[in-house]
Amino acid sequence: MINLEKRLRAFAETGKSLCRIAHSLSTNQIPEDFSEAENRMHMQALDASNMNPWFTRPNVAHAIASIGEMLDQEKLSKWVEGYPQLKNSPRSPKQIAVVMAGNIPLVGFHDFLCSSLSGHSVLGKLSSQDKVLPVALAQLLIEKEPGFSSRIAFSEGPIKGFDAIIATGSNNSARYFEYYFGKYPNIIRKNRTSVAILDGTEDVIILEKLGADIFTHFGLGCRNVSKILLPKGFDPAGLLNSWQKWQQITDNHKYYNNYDYFKAVYLINRTPFFDSGYVLLKESADLSSPVAVLHYQTYESSTELMRNLESESENIQCVVSQMDLPINFRVPPGKSQTPELWDYADRIDTMDFLLQLGN
Secondary structure (H helix, E strand, C coil): CCCHHHHHHHHHHHHHHHHHHHHHHHHCCCCCCCCHHHHHHHHHHHHHHHHCCCCCHHHHHHHHHHHHHHCCHHHHHHHHCCCHHHHCCCCCCCEEEEECCCCCCCCCHHHHHHHHHCCCEEEEECCCCCCCHHHHHHHHHHHHCHHHHHCEEEECCCCCCCCEEEEECCHHHHHHHHHHHCCCCEEEECCCEEEEECCCCCCHHHHHHHHHHHHHHHHCCCCCEEEEEEECCCCHHHHHHHHHHHHHHHHCHHHHHHHHHHHHHHHHCCCCCEECCCCEEEECCCCCCCCCEEEEEEECCHHHHHHHHHHCHHHEEEEECCCCCCCCCEECCCCCCCCCCCCCHHHCCHHHHHHHHCC
């Protein structure tokens, strides 16, 4: 059994390695002192876009760097302070099946982290869209603490022999998960998206930061902003000038195909929209928007705004805003794609769920 101190140390050391790997991807320079596992993950990261065109080198580097920063020693220590029962190993360790999505690189890492750190064993089921990066990260962790080697496995076929399951997917796959795995203790996540709220006082810097919340990972993540809520009278076209640094996003052929397709559809249907040349801004009551499209809607009062947020809370992952809103899932502009350890998906405390299983 690996005690908590060793588990924490292993993840903290893994975080340092991930930061080094992200830097090597950004600079295209591999340090001579890279370990075997660090070098392997660097090479897998370079090759990721060949398997999934959405996984560009900058996006993979961003995902790896975000996890590396998340695993800071002080942050880990602060996080586990909220779970005093972690100091004792589970009396009855369980096998936790973790079904990972593949919409953005390493999107299932936090579930993997919670399952491993809580003292349980992990049985990972990988998405066909992200088959190598989670394995490379697990090998990096095992290099730091070999005791994890017997507690982490990945299944190529149907998953079986587990005690509880954490599964993330679309609304359709969630129905499948609930049908087949509903008899097990579970966390089953469905589609969510994120929104931004402006009050009209945002300066150029804030609006530029908002671009990262919209365009990082091509807008494919549940923490990506797909809709902006604007005060009545706000000129939405003015927003497009704030995001010029992202105009090269159309160099990705899959993104450009979406942009070109929806532009043609809107033109044919005479649907009003604003066009920046790399994103289409369209008024809509819908929360979710297609890739290369950003929805917007106006509000007249804070009362109306909060009423709309409450009615859609089950479909919103986080709210990006500088406003002081009475909600616990608000993040400042520019931070939606760098969640902290305690920013649980769907606001479900994964660690608490796992700790209850083993006692």
